[in-house]
Amino acid sequence: MNILIDAMGGDHAPEEIVKGAVAAASEMEDTIISLIGPEEAVREELTKNHWEGTNIEIVPASEVITNHEHPAMAVRKKKDSTIVKGMNLVKSGEADVFISGGSTGALLSAGLLNLGRIKGIRRPGIAAFFPKIGKNDATLILDCGANVEAKAEYLEQFGIMGSIFVECVKGIKNPEVRLLNVGAEAEKGDELHKEAYQRLSKANINFCGNVEGREVCLGVCDVVVTDGFAGNVFLKSSEGIALAVMNRIKDVMMSSTSSKVAALMLKGKMRSLKSEFDYSEEGGAPILGLKGAVLKIHGSSKADAVYNAIRKAKVYVENDVTKRIETAIAEEQGRMKKKAEAVEDAGEATEA
Amino acid sequence: MNILIDAMGGDHAPEEIVKGAVAAASEMEDTIISLIGPEEAVREELTKNHWEGTNIEIVPASEVITNHEHPAMAVRKKKDSTIVKGMNLVKSGEADVFISGGSTGALLSAGLLNLGRIKGIRRPGIAAFFPKIGKNDATLILDCGANVEAKAEYLEQFGIMGSIFVECVKGIKNPEVRLLNVGAEAEKGDELHKEAYQRLSKANINFCGNVEGREVCLGVCDVVVTDGFAGNVFLKSSEGIALAVMNRIKDVMMSSTSSKVAALMLKGKMRSLKSEFDYSEEGGAPILGLKGAVLKIHGSSKADAVYNAIRKAKVYVENDVTKRIETAIAEEQGRMKKKAEAVEDAGEATEA
Numbered sequence: 001m002n003i004l005i006d007a008m009g010g011d012h013a014p015e016e017i018v019k020g021a022v023a024a025a026s027e028m029e030d031t032i033i034s035l036i037g038p039e040e041a042v043r044e045e046l047t048k049n050h051w052e053g054t055n056i057e058i059v060p061a062s063e064v065i066t067n068h069e070h071p072a073m074a075v076r077k078k079k080d081s082t083i084v085k086g087m088n089l090v091k092s093g094e095a096d097v098f099i100s101g102g103s104t105g106a107l108l109s110a111g112l113l114n115l116g117r118i119k120g121i122r123r124p125g126i127a128a129f130f131p132k133i134g135k136n137d138a139t140l141i142l143d144c145g146a147n148v149e150a151k152a153e154y155l156e157q158f159g160i161m162g163s164i165f166v167e168c169v170k171g172i173k174n175p176e177v178r179l180l181n182v183g184a185e186a187e188k189g190d191e192l193h194k195e196a197y198q199r200l201s202k203a204n205i206n207f208c209g210n211v212e213g214r215e216v217c218l219g220v221c222d223v224v225v226t227d228g229f230a231g232n233v234f235l236k237s238s239e240g241i242a243l244a245v246m247n248r249i250k251d252v253m254m255s256s257t258s259s260k261v262a263a264l265m266l267k268g269k270m271r272s273l274k275s276e277f278d279y280s281e282e283g284g285a286p287i288l289g290l291k292g293a294v295l296k297i298h299g300s301s302k303a304d305a306v307y308n309a310i311r312k313a314k315v316y317v318e319n320d321v322t323k324r325i326e327t328a329i330a331e332e333q334g335r336m337k338k339k340a341e342a343v344e345d346a347g348e349a350t351e352a
Numbered sequence: 353m354n355i356l357i358d359a360m361g362g363d364h365a366p367e368e369i370v371k372g373a374v375a376a377a378s379e380m381e382d383t384i385i386s387l388i389g390p391e392e393a394v395r396e397e398l399t400k401n402h403w404e405g406t407n408i409e410i411v412p413a414s415e416v417i418t419n420h421e422h423p424a425m426a427v428r429k430k431k432d433s434t435i436v437k438g439m440n441l442v443k444s445g446e447a448d449v450f451i452s453g454g455s456t457g458a459l460l461s462a463g464l465l466n467l468g469r470i471k472g473i474r475r476p477g478i479a480a481f482f483p484k485i486g487k488n489d490a491t492l493i494l495d496c497g498a499n500v501e502a503k504a505e506y507l508e509q510f511g512i513m514g515s516i517f518v519e520c521v522k523g524i525k526n527p528e529v530r531l532l533n534v535g536a537e538a539e540k541g542d543e544l545h546k547e548a549y550q551r552l553s554k555a556n557i558n559f560c561g562n563v564e565g566r567e568v569c570l571g572v573c574d575v576v577v578t579d580g581f582a583g584n585v586f587l588k589s590s591e592g593i594a595l596a597v598m599n600r601i602k603d604v605m606m607s608s609t610s611s612k613v614a615a616l617m618l619k620g621k622m623r624s625l626k627s628e629f630d631y632s633e634e635g636g637a638p639i640l641g642l643k644g645a646v647l648k649i650h651g652s653s654k655a656d657a658v659y660n661a662i663r664k665a666k667v668y669v670e671n672d673v674t675k676r677i678e679t680a681i682a683e684e685q686g687r688m689k690k691k692a693e694a695v696e697d698a699g700e701a702t703e704a
Contacts, residue, residue, distance in 0.1 A: 133596040134603065148534055149542040181586040182500055190501040190581055213588030217596045229542055232534040233582045234589050236565030241593045244485040244569045245629060249601065251486065252621045259621060262614035269604045269611060277597060 001030065002095050002312050005306070006082045007037030007045075008064040010101025010299045017101070018045035020306025025054035025157065034059045034095065038083045039336025061085045064102075067299070071105030073234060075113055083107060087114035090292035096317045097293035099284060099309050101301045108146055111290045118322065120329040124289030125158045125228070126296060127165060128235065131276055132287050139219055140166050141180075143228040144235055144285065150227035152195035155179070156203055161288040161325050162223035162330060163205040168319035169312070175222035178211035180230055185210070200225065204332060242277040281310035286323065293317055353381065354447050355665050357658070358434045359389030359397075360416040362453025362651045363546030369453070370397035372658025373636060377406035383666060386411045386447065388434045412597070413437045417455075423457030427465055435459060439466035442644035446494055448669045449645035451575060451636060451661050453653045460498055463642045470674065472681040475499050477510045477580070478648060479517060480587060484571025491571055492518050493532075495580040496587050496637065502579035504547035507531070508555055512576035512642040513677050515557040520671035521664070527574035530563035532582055535678070544579065552577065594629040635664035640677065646667055 005021055007014045014037055025033045035042050036059040043058060063081035065074040075084055083102055087110040089095040100107055104126070111124060125143035132139055142158045143150070159177050166175040179197055181189045186197050188210060202206040207219060213234060216224055226234065250272070253263035263270075283305075284295035293316050297309045357373055359366045366389060377385045387394050388411040395410060415433035417426040427436055429457050435454055439462040441447040452459055457479070463476060477495035484491055494510045495502070511529050518527040529547055533541045540562060552559040560573060565586060568576055579587065601622070607616035615622075635657075636647035645668050649661045 044590060056425075133593075134600050145534055148540075148545075168461055180585065182497055193500075193581075207616060213585045214589075214592035214595075216589060217592050229534060229545075230582055230585045233532065233565045233586050237586050238565075238568035238593045240569050240588050241485075241590045241629075242568075245594055245597045248486050248625055248628065249622075252618070252625055255621065258617050262617040265610050265614040266604070270601075270608070273600055273604055276600065277593075 001314065002032045002034060003310055003317075004034045004036055004086055004089055004095035004098045005310070006086055006098070006100035006102055007035040007042045008082050008102065010297065010301050012300070012302055013037075013101065014041055014045045016302045017306050018042065019049050020301075020303035021056060021310065022046065022049040022051050022054060023303060023307045024310035025051070025056050028310075028314065029055065031055060032057055035331065036061050036086050036089075037064075038062055054222075059085070059089070065106040067103045069103070069106070071103055072109045072113075074103075075106055075109040081106075083110045084114055087111060087292075087294070089324065090294065091115050097203055097295060097313045099295045099297060099306075099313055101297040101299050104145070104296055107287060107296055111287055111294055115294070116291045118289055118291050118326045118329060119158055120333055121289040121325070122151070123146055123154045123157075124287050125154070125161065126285050127158075127162060127288050128285040129283070130216065130224075130235065130238070131278075133217045133276065135219045136276075137219060139216060139222060139224055141216070141224045141226065141235065142288065143226060145232035146287070147228040148232070150192060150229070152192055152199050155192070155196035155225050155227060156199035157289070157329065159200045159205055159207065159223065159225045160203055160328055160344075162225060164324050164328055165286060165288060165321055166222050168321045168324060169315050170222075172222055174206040176208045176220075177205050177223040178208050178221040178223060180213065180216065180224050180226035180234060181210035183210065183212065196225070204328070204335070246274055246277065260350045284293050284309035284315060286321075288321075290322075292322055306310065353666065353671055354384045354386060355662055355669075356386045356411065356438055356441055356447035356450045357390055357662070358438055358450070358452035358454050359387040359394045360413075360434050362649065362653050364652070364654055365389075365453065366393055366397045368654045369658050370394065371401050372653075373408060373657035373662065374398065374401040374403050374406060375655060376662035377403070377408050380662075380666065381407065383407060384409055385662065388413045388438050388441075389416075390414055406460060411437070411441070417453045417458045421455070421458070423455055424461045424465075424604065426455075427458055427461040433458075435462045436466055439463060439644075439646070442646065443467050449647060449665045449671050450659075451647045451649060451665055453649040453651050453658075456497070456648055457645065459648055463639055463646055467646070468643045470641055470643050470678045470681060471686055473509055473513075473623045473641040473677070474503070475506045475509075477506070477513065478637050479510075479514055479640050480633070480637040482576075482587065482590070483630075484566065485569045485628065487571045488628075489571060491568060491574060491576055493568070493578065493583055493587065494561045494640065495578060495583050497580045497584035498639070499580040500584070502581070504544055504551050507544070507548035507577050507579060508551035509641070509681065511552045511557055511559065511575065511577045512555055512680055514577065516680055517638060517640060517673055517675050518574050520673045520676060522574075524574055526558040528560045528572075529557050529575040529577060530560050530573040532565065532568065532576050532578035532586065533562035535562065535564065548577070556680070556687070598626055598629065604643050636661035636667060638673075640673075643673075644674055658672060
């Protein structure tokens with residue numbers, strides 16, 4: 001297996017990326033970990049991290065796409081960028097998965113342009129694991145922002161893809177899928193969500209109805225389907241609140257001598273609690289629907305997050321998620337076609 | 353002034369509603385507080401709460417609309433319900449404001465049907481104060497769910513209404529208004545939000561651009577404009593996370609003897625912290641755009657929340673928010689018409 005990592009993606013690249021890659025490589029003997037980026041810069045970091053003897057390779061790429069560039073234009077222009085070249089290597093089969101903390105827009109553009117969609121998939125979606133608070137587990141949320149302008153068919157396909165991903169990566173049979181909506185009843189929400197509800201109900205997945213924003217973090221299901229706009233609002237606001245609450249607690253604990261003593265007594269516990277709410281530790285967000293495995297990691301990822309993502313990526317590839325999505329979508333479309341033909345036949349029979 | 357309260361609205365009605373009303377009445381000598389509901393039930397609760405000598409009146413209404421009924425149908429059928437009658441009393445001027453913890457759908461339906469919209473307002477919006485964490489202040493968010501199917505013009509009007517409400521109720525001159533979106537730049541989001549951005553930029557308010565879900569709770573602005581779907585997702589997910597985080601902290605603090613000791617040392621501080629995150633304490637959510645003042649309080653409201661809402665309602669009425677919105681919308685539409693005429697004139701001049 002060959003896991004390819006964008007050495008230049010994110011705020012702490014290449015230092016933290018290379019550090020995380022070396023840490024993972026030392027534990028994964030059967031896997032080649034390739035770092036893509038300007039050769040000299042990558043080699044310099046590798047040397048600092050004593051990479052001798054690991055299965056790490058360098059894939060040279062001279063250009064980097066930044067967050068400040070127009071994604072689609074940058075992807076068209078920078079043919080030798082880590083992101084464009086990375087996608088091409090997945091397409092050619094030279095890499096089994098591509099991990100990057102770079103521009104999400106550029107990853108989506110290059111994903112569509114260079115790697116392409118799975119046959120039958122209308123739009124790829126970004127999926128992220130969000131903590132089930134207090135349960136040491138996580139819910140897959142998709143789409144987290146790839147498509148701010150969604151259609152009901154996309155949401156249906158997100159349900160199918162999310163279900164397969166969770167089944168493969170977490171080994172949950174028939175994972176529970178729900179639709180993020182403003183109320184529990186089928187008729188809640190706007191036209192988009194009403195139609196999505198109907199489509200998800202008919203899809204070959206374990207669809208259990210709507211879920212409200214309040215209940216997602218309680219871990220009531222395994223997969224939450226949402227449009228990219230609401231999904232983005234959900235994730236960012238949850239992240240913001242969790243962080244603000246934890247920061248306020250810190251303030252309160254530092255506000256007097258007695259509270260400082262109490263804080264000392266709770267220190268270890270509070271730290272592990274903080275990591276419970278941190279969804280960036282969940283090992284990267286797969287862009288599902290592309291013709292190959294791509295994992296987007298947070299731009300702020302440090303070595304630990306890179307290490308986690310590499311380990312998750314391995315499971316992703318081993319379970320051949322892409323192929324399974326392709327098969328499921330083909331089956332779904334076959335089923336739909338058959339149903340449409342049956343309806344047509346019935347119509348003709350009635351007419352006759 | 354006459355403040356009218358739905359004695360039967362909410363999970364703890366009539367007990368907690370009446371209790372809160374009596375508490376407020378004992379402090380507000382110049383204001384009549386009317387409780388609307390089945391006379392005997394209301395009187396019974398009043399007696400328990402020693403209401404003698406307060407300026408409380410009972411307005412009889414024999415029916416109650418529950419959360420399980422279809423809102424629009426219930427409003428049409430139950431003419432003597434607390435909600436329908438309450439709206440009619442605001443319309444006739446017998447009440448200056450109506451407060452209810454009853455069905456949001458029924459309040460919106462009766463608001464539109466019995467009270468009516470302010471001239472020029474396309475859709476009323478539900479506005480709620482959301483805590484600026486750590487700042488002992490709050491941001492007004494609207495729409496929180498009245499219109500899950502929004503148009504850019506509605507969002508523009510929410511911006512104008514929210515700005516006026518905050519200025520009147522909180523005394524902030526030129527409050528900062530932002531649009532909830534998936535990114536900071538003007539071109540972010542779907543068509544709805546792109547157009548709303550343009551409209552808000554041209555409106556006669558202090559529009560400061562987009563805000564992401566992550567930053568709302570940090571209190572970066574005074575008013576956040578959103579469509580009812582995203583607004584609902586934002587509020588509910590934030591509420592869910594804050595509650596889950598606080599509950600986990602409680603768990604952690606109860607998990608060992610030393611942590612229990614630490615918890616005791618922090619007790620008072622943690623309790624005040626919890627109330628910081630509780631937006632239900634903010635005194636009710638105005639339904640802006642109706643031809644009269646209506647405050648929706650949380651269905652779970654207890655006496656304290658009712659008391660707070662009554663005090664906020666007084667400020668709402670004293671500042672004549674409804675009249676000011678009417679004037680601002682008329683001016684806005686006049687401005688738009690003038691601009692359109694100027695463009696037309698310029699076109700004619702060019703042609704000539």
